[in-house]
Amino acid sequence: MSNTTNNIACIFDLDGVLVDTAVYHYQAWKQLANSMGFDFTHEQNEQLKGVSRVRSLEKILAWGGVEKTEEERAELAALKNSWYVEMIGKMTTDELLPGTLKLLQDLKAAGIKMALGSASKNSALILTRTGLASFFDAIIDGNAVTASKPDPEVFVKAAELLGAAAQDCIVFEDALAGVEAGNAAGMLVVGVGSTENLPGSKIVIKDLSKITIADIMALKN
Ligand code: B16
Ligand code: MG
Numbered sequence: 772m773s774n775t776t777n778n779i780a781c782i783f784d785l786d787g788v789l790v791d792t793a794v795y796h797y798q799a800w801k802q803l804a805n806s807m808g809f810d811f812t813h814e815q816n817e818q819l820k821g822v823s824r825v826r827s828l829e830k831i832l833a834w835g836g837v838e839k840t841e842e843e844r845a846e847l848a849a850l851k852n853s854w855y856v857e858m859i860g861k862m863t864t865d866e867l868l869p870g871t872l873k874l875l876q877d878l879k880a881a882g883i884k885m886a887l888g889s890a891s892k893n894s895a896l897i898l899t900r901t902g903l904a905s906f907f908d909a910i911i912d913g914n915a916v917t918a919s920k921p922d923p924e925v926f927v928k929a930a931e932l933l934g935a936a937a938q939d940c941i942v943f944e945d946a947l948a949g950v951e952a953g954n955a956a957g958m959l960v961v962g963v964g965s966t967e968n969l970p971g972s973k974i975v976i977k978d979l980s981k982i983t984i985a986d987i988m989a990l991k992n
Contacts, residue, residue: 778939779883779935779939779940779941779987779988779991780883780884780885780886780930780933780935780939780940780941781878781883781884781885781886781940781941781943781987782885782886782887782888782926782929782930782933782940782941782942782943782953782958783885783886783887783888783942783943784821784887784888784889784942784943784944784945784946784949784963785887785889785891785894785897785898785912786820786821786889786890786891786897786945787820787821787868787945787946787963787964788868788871788943788944788945788963788979789867789868789871789875789901789903789979790862790866790867790868790871790897790901790903791866791867791868792859792862792866792891792897793820793945795855795858795859796819796827796855797816797819798854798858799851799852799854799855799858800816800819800827800831800851802851802854803831803847803850803851803854804831804834804835807835807837808835809834809835809836809837811831811834811835815830815834817947817968818830819831820945820946820947820948820949821890821920821944821945821946821947821948821949821952822890822919822920822946822948823890823913823919824848824851824852824892824913825844825848826919828844828847828848828851829844832844852893855893856893856896859893859896859897859900860896860900861900862897862900862901863900863901864901864902866901867901867903868978868979869978869979869980870978870979870980870981870982871903871979873979873980874979874980874982874983875903875906877983877984878906878984879906881984883984884908884909884933884934884935885906885907885908885909886907886908886909886910886911886929886930886932886933887907887909887910887911887912887929888911888925888926888929888942889911889912889913889925890912890913890916890919890920890925890949891912891913892912892913892914894910894912894913895910895912898910908932908933909929909932909933911925911926911928911929911932912925915928916928919948920946920948920949920951920952921947921948921949921951921952921955922952922955923952923953923955923956923957924952925952926940926942926952926953926956926958927956930956930958937956937957937958938957938958939991940956940958940959941958941959941960941961941987941990941991942956942958942959942960942961943960943961943963943979944960944961944962944963944969944972945962945963945964945969947968947969947970947971950962950969950970950971950972951971954971959973959990959991960972960973961973961974961975961976961982961987961990962974962975962976963975963976963977963978963979964977965977973990974990
């Protein structure tokens with residue numbers, strides 16, 4: 772691999788980019804909303820992607836027209852998380868999204884630095900269950916930041932830990948809040964999902980099987 776590859780660094784979002792956990796978040800939030808007597812749509816669920824647990828709950832309560840005290844909100848968030856953790860505790864390597872393993876293996880073999888940049892406070896369990904932990908040179912997740920995406924903090928901190936300049940970082944994101952965070956950090960953003968949901972991305976790919984190291988290098992040139 773040429774030296775130029777050493778000048779780039781890749782920062783991956785977790786839920787919806789590397790692993791298929793978005794469906795578990797949805798199931799757990801839906802169960803919580805249903806227990807309070809209301810529901811929300813798939814379109815509304817899109818707005819929860821990349822958004823912190825606390826902020827997600829606030830949005831859901833607003834959709835249901837339900838008011839709760841801070842203490843009650845903390846209990847509801849903990850309840851949702853207990854259901855979610857039960858689900859992800861059973862995850863296997865089969866739940867990696869298409870192309871994840873191959874791209875991470877190729878990047879590792881090429882000596883390209885990689886970081887995780889996730890809003891989740893459960894990233895350690897997910898990485899362990901799916902066998903991805905050893906790929907990352909740095910992990911920044913919901914436990915390491917004070918501001919949620921679209922604030923750039925998560926990606927800025929990840930780049931710092933990698934020792935990479937913002938302009939050399941490529942962020943992979945499935946959520947609009949994450950695309951905005953990557954752009955605010957001055958990084959190049961590859962959207963993962965559908966174009967209509969991810970404006971502001973440099974390119975949008977369906978999943979990680981649709982991109983190679985050569986494609987990534989071409990984006991930087
Ligand atoms: P947790 P990501 C985000 O992860 C999810 O997209 C979002 O739906 C979730 O609310 C957030 O993590 C917090 O997750 O409750 O596990 O701390 O996409 O940034 O990897
Ligand atoms: Mg995500």
